[in-house]
Amino acid sequence: MQKEIDYKNIYYPPGGLLIWILISLELLTFGIALIALVFMSKENPDLYHQSRLMLNTTYGAINTVFLLTSGFFMATTVHLFKKGNFTKASFLLKLTMLGGFLFLALKTLEYYHKIEAGLVLDYNTFFSFYWLLTGFHVIHVIVGLVILLYFNFTLEKQKTEDLEAGAAFWHMCDLIWLLLFPVIYLIL
């Protein structure tokens, strides 16, 4: 059993203050970029609507489910770790990573179809936003997977605070995707 952390203290949100400063900045950055995308779409609504219809909503929805399920396994990993059940926690951490890898695999397939159809970065402004926003998100997922991989090999030596910070980073990837998915794939 690890020591309890007082989360009610304003300086100790779950995961720690530093990771929440990072999460806040990331959400602000992606949020502003998405607002810019919607703002730009008003100049040529038909172009943005037709471009949005070229995206595969089913891929987007399945990827959302992959990330959310992965987030669920991450949350369960943290619970089990706090109870000292390292064997189960390690297994669920691997399932968490599997969700991330499935997300990347489907994203690669989606990118492949887009490139094959010529819908690349400079096709139009909608696809510039699409590639930049989803591309930066993919980079976050890859960084998150590297962090999880490190935890996977050193789980028993980890402190609760560190695992929570890593988990918070992984959940941040969910949060960014939960902002990107409706705006890019569903509403324009």
Next chain:
Amino acid sequence: MQKKDIYTLVLLIILTITTAYFSNTFHNLEIISLVILTLSGLKFIAVVFQFMEMKKAHRVWKSTIILFLTLFIGIIFAVL
């Protein structure tokens, strides 16, 4: 596994399918955009409060998250 986490995951998957269905069925309807944004906001809150355990955090953090989300959805809908 915590029961509340399982319920949250099921809710999140249902909301994801619902928003994708709405988007594919009703095109270019303002009200549907608002519904999709609101349901997506609920998903965001569920992940932050349940999976990230922010329900246990200080009220300043909870209020900041809700304020950010309200502003984001409000601005997006206002611009649309």
